[in-house]
Amino acid sequence: MSITYLEAIREAQAHALRDDPRVFIYGQDVGAFGGAFKATKNLQKEFPGRVLDSPISEDAMVGLAVGAAIEGMRPIIEMQFADFSTVGFNQIVNQASTLFWRTNVPCPITVRLPFGGTSGSGPFHSQCIEAIYAHYPGLVVLTPATVEDAYSMLLGAVAVNDPVIFCEHKFLYYHLKAEKLPSEALPIGKARIAREGRDLTIVTYSAMVHEALVAATELATEGWEIEVVDLRSIKPLDTDTVMASVARTGRLLCVGEAWPWGGVTAEVIARVTSEGYGLLDAPPQRLNAKDTPVPYHPNLWAAHRPTSRSVAAAARNLLRT
Amino acid sequence: MSQTVTESHTDGQIGSASDLHLAAFRFMLWARLLDEKFATLYRAGKIHGGVFLGRGQEALSAAIGVHLNKTDVFAPLIRDAAGRLAFGEPIIDAVRTYMGSALGPMRGRDGNVHRGKPQDGYLPMISHLGAMISVVNGVLFARRMKGIKGIVGAACLGEGATSTGAFHEALNQAAVEKLPLVLVVANNQFSYSTPNDRQFACADLAHKAVGYGVEAHSVAGNDFAACMEVVGRAVARARAGHGPQLVVADLLRLCGHGEHDDAGYIPPDMKNSPLGRDCMKLAEEFLLKKKFTDAAQIAVWRSEAVREIEDAVAQVQREPAPDPFAENWTALATENLSEGRE
Numbered sequence: 001m002s003i004t005y006l007e008a009i010r011e012a013q014a015h016a017l018r019d020d021p022r023v024f025i026y027g028q029d030v031g032a033f034g035g036a037f038k039a040t041k042n043l044q045k046e047f048p049g050r051v052l053d054s055p056i057s058e059d060a061m062v063g064l065a066v067g068a069a070i071e072g073m074r075p076i077i078e079m080q081f082a083d084f085s086t087v088g089f090n091q092i093v094n095q096a097s098t099l100f101w102r103t104n105v106p107c108p109i110t111v112r113l114p115f116g117g118t119s120g121s122g123p124f125h126s127q128c129i130e131a132i133y134a135h136y137p138g139l140v141v142l143t144p145a146t147v148e149d150a151y152s153m154l155l156g157a158v159a160v161n162d163p164v165i166f167c168e169h170k171f172l173y174y175h176l177k178a179e180k181l182p183s184e185a186l187p188i189g190k191a192r193i194a195r196e197g198r199d200l201t202i203v204t205y206s207a208m209v210h211e212a213l214v215a216a217t218e219l220a221t222e223g224w225e226i227e228v229v230d231l232r233s234i235k236p237l238d239t240d241t242v243m244a245s246v247a248r249t250g251r252l253l254c255v256g257e258a259w260p261w262g263g264v265t266a267e268v269i270a271r272v273t274s275e276g277y278g279l280l281d282a283p284p285q286r287l288n289a290k291d292t293p294v295p296y297h298p299n300l301w302a303a304h305r306p307t308s309r310s311v312a313a314a315a316r317n318l319l320r321t
Numbered sequence: 322m323s324q325t326v327t328e329s330h331t332d333g334q335i336g337s338a339s340d341l342h343l344a345a346f347r348f349m350l351w352a353r354l355l356d357e358k359f360a361t362l363y364r365a366g367k368i369h370g371g372v373f374l375g376r377g378q379e380a381l382s383a384a385i386g387v388h389l390n391k392t393d394v395f396a397p398l399i400r401d402a403a404g405r406l407a408f409g410e411p412i413i414d415a416v417r418t419y420m421g422s423a424l425g426p427m428r429g430r431d432g433n434v435h436r437g438k439p440q441d442g443y444l445p446m447i448s449h450l451g452a453m454i455s456v457v458n459g460v461l462f463a464r465r466m467k468g469i470k471g472i473v474g475a476a477c478l479g480e481g482a483t484s485t486g487a488f489h490e491a492l493n494q495a496a497v498e499k500l501p502l503v504l505v506v507a508n509n510q511f512s513y514s515t516p517n518d519r520q521f522a523c524a525d526l527a528h529k530a531v532g533y534g535v536e537a538h539s540v541a542g543n544d545f546a547a548c549m550e551v552v553g554r555a556v557a558r559a560r561a562g563h564g565p566q567l568v569v570a571d572l573l574r575l576c577g578h579g580e581h582d583d584a585g586y587i588p589p590d591m592k593n594s595p596l597g598r599d600c601m602k603l604a605e606e607f608l609l610k611k612k613f614t615d616a617a618q619i620a621v622w623r624s625e626a627v628r629e630i631e632d633a634v635a636q637v638q639r640e641p642a643p644d645p646f647a648e649n650w651t652a653l654a655t656e657n658l659s660e661g662r663e
Contacts (some may be wrong), residue, residue: 024466049466055497060455060490067459070439073466075459090487094447095456097652102431105439106654138652161654189658236660 006173008147012154017047024050027078058088065109082115083127096163097138106161116169123293128258133165134235140164141235145209147178152185169207191238197227201245204255205231214308250281260288282321287314339613345387349379351626352403375400377575380600384548388556394474396444396453399434416633422640429643451487461500473501473559481512501559509574514586527569535565542572545604
């Protein structure tokens with residue numbers, strides 16, 4: 001038996017619904033239809049009255065979740081695509097994220113964002129907007145890269161007493177498989193060393209972890225040992241694990257599928273440069289998507305976002321510095 | 322687990338219509354005097370940030386407040402001092418929030434009209450208009466999931482908020498879910514300075530209800546008796562399971578948007594029209610005409626209110642201001658997930 005990243009997300013939600021009567025799921029097409037990607041397949045049947053279709057109203061979806069959280073519930077909101085969460089942005093960044101700080105009443109909501117590029121999805125079904133949410137205080141932003149993390153971090157998200165933006169990568173939905181679901185996991189907020197090495201550190205997250213791992217395998221044939229750090233959570237950001245890795249390798253390449261301006265890669269480089277300047281043997285580098293909307297045609301798309309080839313090329317340049 | 326709310330509310334205990342009217346009038350009086358005190362403190366430079374008065378909207382606000390139970394949900398807007406008091410907010414909470422006291426419900430982290438106690442169904446507004454409606458929906462939705470019956474949730478807004486996407490999404494959502502929501506729109510003719518002919522093009526905001534499949538109620542918002550009757554009916558309809566109720570009250574704001582605003586954009590003709598009549602005065606006339614009370618009693622209430630307000634202000638002025646060194650500077654309930662703590 002094997003289980004996909006998408007099935008892990010479904011199973012985590014089934015688990016949460018089973019374990020905690022305060023959990024419910026609310027989103028577009030999540031009911032009898034089982035969601036646009038089938039992440040809630042059969043859940044309405046298994047948990048009657050707790051998996052509910054919403055109108056196409058992202059603002060009101062999140063607002064309703066905040067009200068329900070005030071009332072002690074633990075809602076999971078499914079955005080059909082991360083791109084559409086901008087319509088609910090106000091409720092996330094002004095209502096949900098400020099509630100605890102203003103009133104001392106926690107706001108335990110999980111907003112699931114199917115995000116990231118897949119071939120042919122174009123400008124409005126491909127975006128990586130995790131950094132925008134990470135910018136706001138009062139939110140936790142998670143970016144699982146593995147089937148195991150998709151499962152355990154979603155369970156963790158529902159258990160956290162704060163609003164969590166759960167960024168699940170659509171490219172990984174069907175591509176990634178595991179033998180079984182995990183019984184234990186790293187805590188939320190801790191990064192993971194996905195591959196050990198001593199020559200260069202690649203810090204990345206979500207689908208780019210896999211591009212980085214392929215690049216590391218390729219570079220190993222050239223004699224380079226690349227360490228890959230999977231951030232898992234971009235807020236909080238596990239600076240300690242990143243810094244320890246850079247201390248071992250002396251070289252840092254940050255890779256993100258998001259746009260470059262002011263994002264996660266910029267944040268990691270800012271922290272390492274200001275707090276660990278002396279650890280660096282070369283100027284830290286980063287690789288992001290190009291600063292244009294995400295293109296539709298596969299040829300353009302493949303050139304727009306980082307791939308194992310462009311990651312390997314960037315790493316080679318940095319290793320020669 | 323199924324719960325039914327049976328706790329009776331203030332008006333239920335009072336019993337007769339005249340008692341309910343008197344209770345509402347007293348909240349109006351307290352609110353008017355409290356607002357005037359805030360305006361004085363603002364002019365004296367004792368309040369940080371803005372001051373927003375409910376002058377001219379007290380009848381509508383009190384009417385909604387006295388028709389809610391303590392177990393109901395209330396999301397007031399900026400001009401709802403009367404409704405807040407009627408819903409059970411102590412005067413001291415209002416004063417502490419305006420003056421930024423560390424002992425207030427918002428602890429100096431938020432101020433003025435941004436106050437509430439979500440755990441008591443009293444929701445503190447954010448500044449984005451229309452954004453509280455879906456939060457009220459969420460509380461009602463959750464209570465229904467828990468099997469709690471017989472409650473209503475009221476959200477107050479001005480006519481400007483009806484132009485927002487949040488208003489549309491939330492009213493439609495409430496209608497789809499048939500939630501016991503009472504949406505009270507105080508149409509005070511100006512959204513800050515923008516007149517109605519630049520805000521909406523429908524003949525009557527109450528017409529919007531048809532499009533959402535909800536019931537509508539129109540009322541002259543400065544007519545105290547009419548507000549009590551119409552708002553009471555809307556709340557009763559929602560409580561009885563007839564779904565969301567839209568109340569549109571036409572009135573005039575008898576002050577600026579905030580105390581920084583001289584409202585020079587309100588034409589004198591409008592101020593002198595029936596729309597510009599002061600609801601306090603009309604309420605007093607109504608109570609005296611009906612012989613529900615007399616002028617001497619009103620004078621006693623007024624002096625009681627002044628004393629209570631002065632006492633509250635004097636107390637808060639002696640209270641500690643928030644201490645930045647005592648702040649934990651984390652926005653998360655889960656402290657170990659917080660970033661940037663020293």
